[in-house]
Amino acid sequence: MTAELVRGQNHPLPETLLEVRVSAGHPVVACAAGADEGGVVRDTWLAHPGAPAVPGVEVPAEATRAPRFAVDLGAVAAAVHRVHLLIALPEGTAGPAHFGATAAPFLAVISSDGAEIASFTITGLDTETAVVALELYRRQGAWKVRAVGQGYPGGLAQLLADHGLDRAREVADLIRSATGRPAPRTEPARLRTTPAATDGARPPGTAQGGPHSGPGTGPGTGPGTGPGTGTGPGAAIPTGGDARNPRAVPAPGDGPEGAAAGPPTVSGGRIDYAHPRRSGPPVPPPAAPAAAPGQPAGPVAGDATGWSMEERLYNQIWGMFEDLARTVAAYRNAVEFAESRLDQELDQALSDPRSRIGGAGDAARAAARAKCEQLTALARQSLDRDLAQLTAESDVVEPALPPAYARWDNPAWHAYRVPMESPMAVRLGDLQLPESPELRIPFLIRLPLERGIWVDSGRAGSEAAIMVDEARMRRLAMDCAVSHAARLLAVHPAGDYTVQVIDPAGTGAASLTPLVRSGALAEPPATGAQGVTATLARLTQRVDLVTMAMRAGAPDALPPDLDTSEQLLIVNDFPHGFDDRAVTQLRYLADEGPQVGVHLLLVADREDASAYGPVLDPLWRSLLRITPVPDDHLADPWVRHSWTYQPPLVPAGSEVLRHVLDQVTAARRSWGH
Incomplete structure (x- = not known):
């Protein structure tokens, strides 16, 4: 049965060889962007008409009304944790100026045997000229598809910049010039299974699970790759302190300000979180225990990439955080759709004079309410399924947390010993949503x-x-x-x-x-x-002295009696x-x-x-x-x-x-x- 996705909803992919078909009613440019676990896109992971194939994904070499993505997730580089499927209106053509002036684009995910796995209609677009349509991402050793539908009025340049691509404008110009050239008409290419690139080759035995830090950095996140955040994963924590306004939490890989960590500067720069002894690729996550035939694998603590169990748990927690956020968003969108549809059908029934004769009106209203209840029940069923999966994962992860991430009632504190190294993050509490108050996500902040x-x-x-x-x-x-x-x-x-x-x-x-x-x-x-x-005078003086020493590049000039520990x-x-x-x-x-x-x-x-x-x-x-x-x-x-x-x-x-x-x-x- 085909899963009809709404914005934010995800669905498991039963296999790795796929085709994604787009129906737009007018020519569109198809691109695919791979992103790492921090949500950042690299130009070597970008497939577009000027370079239509990267390991694991192939796109058409021209703008077309019905583009097709050929996808082999088994050939995607191990460093790629999510693949964004993008569509954009070609610039400088006589076509529509924005997606709001055309019919809603429709996408279908097709298996290798031609069966339709999932579909998504991107509604609600207006002035946008480029859209992140779907996202294919790794989760617990398997791949899933998520309906995104995030549009950008600034076109591909804005979209790619939002996902952390350094040369976004240059790449967008390259795509525009490529689609402006006449290209030979060919049948949609079937993907050639190619080995992953050397820089991201999957180590033997690496599970394909891992965290995913969605849109706009959050954390994040901090830490951008999804709807509504604007600067890459873990979108910046708004710096306000008003008790009545929600504040975004940082996303993984980011400090509390939400921008991706970069190399340190002399003054005012980001802190470099890179470990000085990390020279190779991150350690792959542990393999999931064997499951009964036909049953999904059970959750595993540390089911994410990282150089240590601490980092794998950190990344896994952020994956759970994003999964819960998105599955609840999908549920709320589905309920809102069902209720708006009910209102429309009730209005239609009341406006039709024929429905006022006999019991026709009552029957129409009863049918509309029944349909609304059915749609709401289906949405709740999908939500309950995802919540059960996340709860099972939380039950495995929580007991495995180190003291820095653990609640005060965790047995990890009974075996506490003063550490020899500082952790990468610390727990400041828990986060929960009203749809599942018993499921709590650790609120972690980078150190x-x-x-x-x-x-x-x-x-x-x-x-x-x-x-x-x-x-x-x-x-x-x-x-x-x-x-x-x-x-x-x-x-x-x-x-x-x-x-x-x-x-x-x-x-x-x-x-x-x-x-x-x-x-x-x-x-x-x-x-x-x-x-x-x-x-205050003592601490102010310390800040002045250390700041001046760092700006002068002379840390040895600090007074010998100055306490250099963190305060x-x-x-x-x-x-x-x-x-x-x-x-x-x-x-x-x-x-x-x-x-x-x-x-x-x-x-x-x-x-x-x-x-x-x-x-x-x-x-x-x-x-x-x-x-x-x-x-x-x-x-x-x-x-x-x-x-x-x-x-x-x-x-x-x-x-x-x-x-x-x-x-x-x-x-x-x-x-x-």
Whole structure:
């Protein structure tokens, strides 16, 4: 049976040799773009009329009304994790100016025996002249097809630039010149199975599973390759801090700002996450256990590529994150379509005078409602199938997570030992959607932090916050900050991370007890105006010295007594106890500190700072806002759902913080830090 896909829906592919047929009603240019696990397209993975074949994909050498993609997924380079099938209107012709002026394009995925596997009608286009129609992607050792339908009014140049291609305009001009030349008419080519290119050859035994970081970078993502994000996977986290506006989370491979990590610069550049000892291709994911005949393979922890189990788990989690975002988007689109169709049919029944005679009208309305219920039930059935698969995967992945990624109730913390190396990411909580509240996706943020964190102690952000009294909310916010600080200390080698606290009125003393009692703080919490001034002056001076040394290329010129470990500054009850000078210094630390290892963890109610007016708006926008109670203020970088954030609170009565912080302090003392 053919699967009629809606935008965002995916469907498994039963085989790797396929043909994708397009019906557009007017000439279109067909292209195929391969993307790596970060969602970035390379020109060597791009098939277009000027270069119609790459390993695994072949496209027509001219613009045509019914182009066909010949696809052999078994021949796609191992480094390619997704293949985007693109269609565009040829430039400089007498045809339609944009897709909105023509009939909706229709695509059908055909198996090698001629059976139709899935189809997709791209509706809702307007001024777009280039479209990402379908996406073929690896998932858990198999390939799937996803209906995308993301259009670009700027044509192929904008589309390719959005997917990270450096020479997007140049390639778009090449495609335009190629389609402008007369080409011989030929039958649609059947793909020749060719070996993968040398630079992306699949190592023996490599499973074809892996993460996929959809559109626009997210994470991401961060980290672009999908609808609506605009800059490649893991689209940038909007820098605002308004409690009422969703904020996109970063996508994999990106820092919290969402741009792909690149080589470090002298000042203000991205952090290079490349491991200095990584010289070969990433380790392939483990093979899935053998399944019963006719049954799909079961999920495997670490079912993604990476140089280590930690990195494979990180990539797998982002794959689960994207899968959940897209399958819920498909469900919501299908329900919306069913309801809009019901409204149209009811309006039609009411407008027809014949339906008002006898029971014809009632029968028409009953039939319309039955059809709507049937479509909604089918959409829910598909959603439940995908949720069951993701839940099974989560049940396997969660117990296998290392401490940096694990919840506080994970047994991994019982066997905790101070690490010798820093992790690539840390868990800041969980994310969930209302369609499946029991399925939680770990909220992972890359390290080192590229922006500060704001734990919102206000009560105006969500229903959960309104139900908590003001004093309790402030205590929960500080508990949350201490939990994050303890985790950051625990996942770094002894002495590589230092925590300092500013608590002007001493209101956070109870929450700070675990840090103070264990001796994990560099010094007692700073209180009063004098303590605020001294701490900020010391950290500001450190940022100045390290920044100047890095810009001058002379790190050896730093004072020998300067603490070069990464610094985390917890500020409680901001802006209480802060004068104008202190506020300026804090903004400076938030802007410049992350580049030289000084990070901010702010516990504050934005309304308390209203007396400063808009002067603090840049500060709020520069921080990643999280909450001590569940709140749906975060958005994914693919379809921008509002996700409910669940804070990583320590279970009541648990001694895990004491156990972990005692080990951190003991290791620091024994190693002479």
